[in-house]
Amino acid sequence: MRALIARHGRALLLAPWIILVGVMLAGGYYTFYVAAWHGWLQVIGLGLLVLCLLATWGRGGAPAPACGCGHDHGPESKSGPSWPLLAVQWAPLFVFLAMGPTSLSLTSTGLGGQGAQAQASAPHAPVNPLTTPLDDAPPRFVDGYRELTLLELHKLYLDTGQLPDKVQVVGRGYVLTPAEQANLAEDQRANQVGAFLYRFVISCCTADARPASVVLRGPGEGQVHTDSWYQARGHPVVLPGPSRSLAIELDELKEIPAPDPPYIVATTF
Amino acid sequence: MSQSPTAVAKPGPDHYLALTLGAGVLVVFGGALVNRFLPLGSAPAPWLEAFASYFLAICLEATPFILLGALLTAVLELWLPPEVLPRITARLGLWGVPAVALLAPLFPVCECGVVMVARGLLRKGLPLPHAVTYLLAAPIINPTVLASTYIAYQDLAHPVWRGLGGFAVAVAIGWAVLALRPQAALATEPAAPPVPAAGPAPQSLDSLALSPQTPPPACGCGHDHAHDQAPAPGGVFARVAGHLADDFAEMMPYFLAGVFLASAIKTFLSASLLASLGGGTFLGPLTMMVLAGVLSLCSEADAFVAASFTEFSFPAHIAFLVLGPMFDLKLLLAYRLIFRGRFIILLSALVWLGVGLLAAGVTVLR
Numbered sequence: 001m002r003a004l005i006a007r008h009g010r011a012l013l014l015a016p017w018i019i020l021v022g023v024m025l026a027g028g029y030y031t032f033y034v035a036a037w038h039g040w041l042q043v044i045g046l047g048l049l050v051l052c053l054l055a056t057w058g059r060g061g062a063p064a065p066a067c068g069c070g071h072d073h074g075p076e077s078k079s080g081p082s083w084p085l086l087a088v089q090w091a092p093l094f095v096f097l098a099m100g101p102t103s104l105s106l107t108s109t110g111l112g113g114q115g116a117q118a119q120a121s122a123p124h125a126p127v128n129p130l131t132t133p134l135d136d137a138p139p140r141f142v143d144g145y146r147e148l149t150l151l152e153l154h155k156l157y158l159d160t161g162q163l164p165d166k167v168q169v170v171g172r173g174y175v176l177t178p179a180e181q182a183n184l185a186e187d188q189r190a191n192q193v194g195a196f197l198y199r200f201v202i203s204c205c206t207a208d209a210r211p212a213s214v215v216l217r218g219p220g221e222g223q224v225h226t227d228s229w230y231q232a233r234g235h236p237v238v239l240p241g242p243s244r245s246l247a248i249e250l251d252e253l254k255e256i257p258a259p260d261p262p263y264i265v266a267t268t269f
Numbered sequence: 270m271s272q273s274p275t276a277v278a279k280p281g282p283d284h285y286l287a288l289t290l291g292a293g294v295l296v297v298f299g300g301a302l303v304n305r306f307l308p309l310g311s312a313p314a315p316w317l318e319a320f321a322s323y324f325l326a327i328c329l330e331a332t333p334f335i336l337l338g339a340l341l342t343a344v345l346e347l348w349l350p351p352e353v354l355p356r357i358t359a360r361l362g363l364w365g366v367p368a369v370a371l372l373a374p375l376f377p378v379c380e381c382g383v384v385m386v387a388r389g390l391l392r393k394g395l396p397l398p399h400a401v402t403y404l405l406a407a408p409i410i411n412p413t414v415l416a417s418t419y420i421a422y423q424d425l426a427h428p429v430w431r432g433l434g435g436f437a438v439a440v441a442i443g444w445a446v447l448a449l450r451p452q453a454a455l456a457t458e459p460a461a462p463p464v465p466a467a468g469p470a471p472q473s474l475d476s477l478a479l480s481p482q483t484p485p486p487a488c489g490c491g492h493d494h495a496h497d498q499a500p501a502p503g504g505v506f507a508r509v510a511g512h513l514a515d516d517f518a519e520m521m522p523y524f525l526a527g528v529f530l531a532s533a534i535k536t537f538l539s540a541s542l543l544a545s546l547g548g549g550t551f552l553g554p555l556t557m558m559v560l561a562g563v564l565s566l567c568s569e570a571d572a573f574v575a576a577s578f579t580e581f582s583f584p585a586h587i588a589f590l591v592l593g594p595m596f597d598l599k600l601l602l603a604y605r606l607i608f609r610g611r612f613i614i615l616l617s618a619l620v621w622l623g624v625g626l627l628a629a630g631v632t633v634l635r
Contacts (some may be wrong), residue, residue, distance in 0.1 A: 010511075010514050010515070010518070013514070013517075013518040014514060014517075014518070017332065020328075021329070021332065024329060030329060033322065033325050033326035033329050033330070034324070034326060034329050034330050038329075038330065041333040041334075042329065042332075042333060044333055044336075044337075045332050045333035045336050046620050048333075048336045048513065049336065051510060052510045052511075052513050052514040052517075053514075054510075055506055055507045055509075055510030055511070056507065056510050056511050056514050082284050082287075084284055084287035084288045084291055085283060085287045085518075085522060086293050086523060087287070088291050088521070088522050089518065089521055089522075091294045091525055091529075092324070092325060092328045092525070094294060094298065095294065095298050095301070095321050095324055095325060096303035096325060097302060097305070097319075098298040098299070098301040098305055099298065099301055099305075099313060099318065099321040100305065100318065101317070102318040102319075102321045102322045102325070103322060104318070104319055104322050105315065105318070105319075107315045108315035108318045108319035108322075109309075109315055109319055109536075112606075151342065169562075181601040185400060187492065203573040203574070204330060204566075204567050204569060204570030204573075205326040205327065205329065205330040205567070205570070206322045206323060206326035207323055207327050207330070207564065207565065207566055207567075207571060208533065208564075208566050208567075208570050208571070208574045209324050210574065210577055238383070264426035266573065269346060
């Protein structure tokens, strides 16, 4: 084993990263973690890792124990890295293997749903609309409903002060608990906000995710289950009160599989 | 050769850090792995999903930047003559510190890659105060970062104040560090160097930073390389790849430990909850500084998140934008690659003090 580490130490250090990034790219899983435009950076990173592997294959282990600069200093460094240093490089791959592709939800952010509770007090446009230019593509219509992301819906309203007549949006359901409802702003309580659709918006990676959401009104509201994904069709309205919460008077609510990617990517560049 | 080829050096701090991190990952995610391959019928807890999402996201996001930083470092090590930086900084004297901050855009890397580059520059004889200034300034005085700040806020005030504030804090801290002995700040190597068969005595990172006039070794990376006397097989490409691979491998345990810590805190503390701690003239900047430290965002995307906190004042936003790239949880442990623990604590205190004073200054001026 020591001989293997001594001879292929670098390869063993680089291999888990090559496997992880390779699997993320090949399976398209990277969109669960980073914005799609980041895929090109992942390709560059993978290329560099593979080139390193090829160029240093069989040239001894690393890092050098004596000088500590981490480079191959000749025969003294041939004992290779210690096993904890080697093993820890496999930690991200281990996490991915253990969990499979994961995505954020309001129930997972914040211990015991406190995140959701906090988000619920302002659930509707926590994303700065200035940062999100609308797509220049012509409006998309499905069965007469304008297809918009939740972010586009907010942006449209904040830019123009108007809302389309009929919209179709996709989001994850969240039903507020009585305790969370008690935390809502006064006007939101008066409007009996109980269930909403939300979707996280990312600029670069999941670490900067912020939810964008819309309140659901009408008979379909009772069908909503927390953490299920839905396609909602209906008439967008602004609820009365200082919160200016956006809501959809439901015509139709359909449960759907989780979209891929699960996040809305705010176009930034 | 007086040392056995298989001799094992005394484990360094990275060894124990790796052990701790490995144990942490096993404890947190080991059950999920068993459950995945020997299903016990229960789905992973929601918080575990968030933990994994943050951990993997930050790893994936940062890996290409760390690799690019390591590539830049490898190129510097092989091709930048070691006498250049010491000569220039000696000529500039005190003005060398602001000059480094102004020249930081020449090596435009974000905070994940900057640690590698700063270490490479230290190896090349850049004095400690100048390297610290570069480390703090480069992730802010960076065209991509300033452009993304402009896009996020749609005004010039935020990127201008961010750039000027970052410059001022980095230079002030660089000048403050002039008073320190580099040996007290730079990480020392844990094991005694092997007795070389021939050639000059091994040199430490400290001695290079302290004594830039030290005759450089042949390859110019600042170390006692046995292979410098006989060029490595594979030529320049293999040497660049070797430096890159080793720098990357050495950086990752520190980085992963920082990401693990940041992910844990992000999982159990929601940003909204933190933001609700308080606004106002005095508490606002402090709250935003805590947020910047905890959220551990990339400096190229942090402005988009900061812009969402519309309830906070302009100085609070500037405090967030300047502090985040200089001090966050994922960076703290990465700094351990270069610095001693006590110096990291001092540096963190200086950054907080500097950014706090900056926020106060912005409040007065606006």
